Amino acid sequence: MSSRKARRKDSLGFFSVLDDDELLELFVQFDWESLRACALVSRYFYLISHQEELWKELCLAAYVENKEANFSWKGTWRRTCLHRGKNYPSYSYERLSFPGLPAPRLEDKYQRATMPLEPLSSVRRTIDRRSNLSMEDFIREYETPNRPVILCNVTSSWKASTQWMTGHFLAKYGNVMFKTNGTTDDGHTFKMTFQEYVRYMRDNKDDKPLYLFDNKFMQRAPDMMEEYEVPFFFRDDLFDLMSDEDRPDYRWFLAGPARSGSPYHQDPHGTSAWNALLQGRKRWTLYPPHQIPPGVDPSLIDTEYYASPDVMKYYARVHPKLTQEPPFEDILEEGEIIFVPSGWWHQVLNLTDTIAITQNFCSPRNFQHVLRDLISKKNRSLWSDFRRSVQPRYPELFASAQPMIEAAMKMVHPPTESDSSSSDESDANDTSSSEEDDDAMMEKEVELIYTPDSSSGSLMLLVHARIDLFMRDNTILVRASSNYLMEDERKGTVHQSSSDVTRLGRWIPRIVQFSTAALQCKLRYCSHHITPSNSLWQLR
Ligand SMILES: O=C(O)CCC(=O)C(=O)O
Ligand SMILES: [Fe+2]
Structure with a gap:
């Protein structure tokens, strides 16, 4: 194994089977407390859990309850999210970087966020x-x-x-x-x-x-x-x-x-x-x-x-x-x-x-481009409203477009033997739809559990996370939930969270490959009074 790969595996453990994009899709499931805690697992976890796009998602979600009006930008999405938490002690620190750690996708993102625009400006x-x-x-x-x-x-x-x-x-x-x-x-x-x-x-x-x-x-x-x-x-x-x-x-x-x-x-x-x-x-x-x-x-x-x-x-x-x-x-x-x-x-x-x-x-x-689009997209109510409003004022436009209208109608509804006519009137009145059957949730397919090793220090964060996968129609749905216990000065505090079912897809097959094994993930936790740069010396 190349040393780059080995370093990645060392820092990610079992999670190294997922590429960076897949990890981001997994991490986007976490609530802000889980995401903050993940930064203390290892260097790679730190890098991923500091990705601004994850915090951006959390911010946007958070401002649903808050009626959005209180949104106050704090310089980064992460800070904006964390500083709205009532009990969060506010301290600032430099974000860490790990030059030796290979994280190709994350580096790409960084490159896109910083690449100079001058060469594109002419x-x-x-x-x-x-x-x-x-x-x-x-x-x-x-x-x-x-x-x-x-x-x-x-x-x-x-x-x-x-x-x-x-x-x-x-x-x-x-x-x-x-x-x-x-x-x-x-x-x-x-x-x-x-x-x-x-x-x-x-x-x-x-x-x-x-x-x-x-x-x-x-x-x-x-x-x-x-x-x-x-x-x-x-x-x-x-x-x-x-x-x-x-x-x-x-x-x-x-x-x-x-x-x-x-x-x-x-x-x-x-x-x-x-x-x-x-x-x-x-x-x-x-x-x-x-x-x-x-x-x-x-x-x-x-x-x-x-x-x-x-x-x-x-x-x-x-x-x-x-x-x-x-x-x-x-x-x-x-x-x-x-x-x-x-x-x-x-x-x-x-x-x-x-x-x-x-x-x-x-x-x-x-006009004819618009007509063709309205007919072909099967947006029947828009098409009939448009025709009802415009045809009386512009009969000649509709008359000259008639061959096109008929051809477009035929493309959408090829005539069948039982159709004696395929007039656009019948099309406009057709209300058939293919509604999703919301109750068609099928049984759970796989459950992943990762638990911490309890031998690595006195300050422990126990994380128990669970990821349930469902099939509905042809879409894979994911539900992630986690609960954890901090044994520091907040001893006995239990946080529970669960994120919503979300439509995902790409990374699932990779997880399913080893879904039979429980994932073991060592977590070392340092009190949040210690800044991450002090605490990370012990992390891989
Ligand atoms: O970003 C822009 O200025 C283009 C907007 C645009 O293409 C649109 O609104 O359809
Ligand atoms: Fe546009």
Whole structure:
């Protein structure tokens, strides 16, 4: 065994059969007390249990109960989480590093969080950039042929162009809660005030920073609606004929620090979009609809909105090895607007702190793309609501799209012998669904137990953790629970915790291989009054 492997095994014990990604998926099951305790097991446990993404998950989950309003950023996700605990003694220490310890995945994450962005901050610009474009020219040269373009000198009359810089914006909207792209444990969007978000933007060390991404900003900050306007190129929007409740989400306020961004995706419902940048710089990469970008997993396109790696993962792993045709690429500068045509794949990396506003729309030019998408995605209520609202006003658009509508319908519902007709009316009324049978939980498949060796010192942390695996439909579910007892000055204290059933998958087969053995894991515990750097001398 190579010495690197041996060192890893020595520090991880039985857990060394799991690779770093698998360990992270396991550790994400723990509550904050377990995760904090794990740092004292060994050097490798320390490294894993200090991963910010684990603490980020815990933070987002914690603020469900706390109604999110009290969120206060403390410089790292770990500190933010721990310092909200009532009994946690607050002391600070330097985070340890173990240069000799091989932890390839964790090192990759660190590399993504720290790699300089300068080399990505200039690019051969391959998207047209136009000033003073007329509506006619925009339609003829870009919208009808479905080609991207960057528009200059459009936002200068907006209040937002001078007031939506973080400083100004903070003064006016600092106390407003905005939605982020984080999800809480109960499936809600994680929100925070702009003030806290700015503090987070300034000193986070994430490789995949939380992105402020709010489709309801106008409800909490209605003044913002007066501070920008839809550019005249994009005012034809057939979705405007639907009620606000019925139409799909279509406008977002976006703010994010360097390294945040949007992985490759195609915008929803076949719409086109415009994205106006009020502060900062964004690197855009686009591919036409038929060309699946490198890094996108074709097997996930139908089920995942982002079937692609995070933006920084893309730049660290995929970008250096690009062999296929280069994307259309450019850097959107402050005050510019990019037009993203229907169906185009696009990815965005924020190169600095950024503030932007974006809207999606359906005009007579991308109308057929939208229809095809609404029909093919089998979103029947949206399709029938759209048709009910738009057809009376634009009968000629529907008439000219009729052959396409019929062809798309046939693709979704190939006619069977018993079908005398396959009219779209019957499709719109079809309410059949494949609902999950929630009671179909099958029996437990495997139980893993690890217990400590009780001979390693007077201060002991006993950990008994249990991982239950379930099969439901074709998905493996995991439930982790742990209880432990600290024999220090808090003698007799028993903490119990259990995390929710979570959908996982990849690491299970590896565990199942040796599931028959009980896992023995030596834990040495030092009182939390001793800083980890003092205590770790005895750890492997
Ligand atoms: O991160 C960005 O600016 C791009 C956002 C985007 O593509 C979207 O909202 O669909
Ligand atoms: Fe998009």
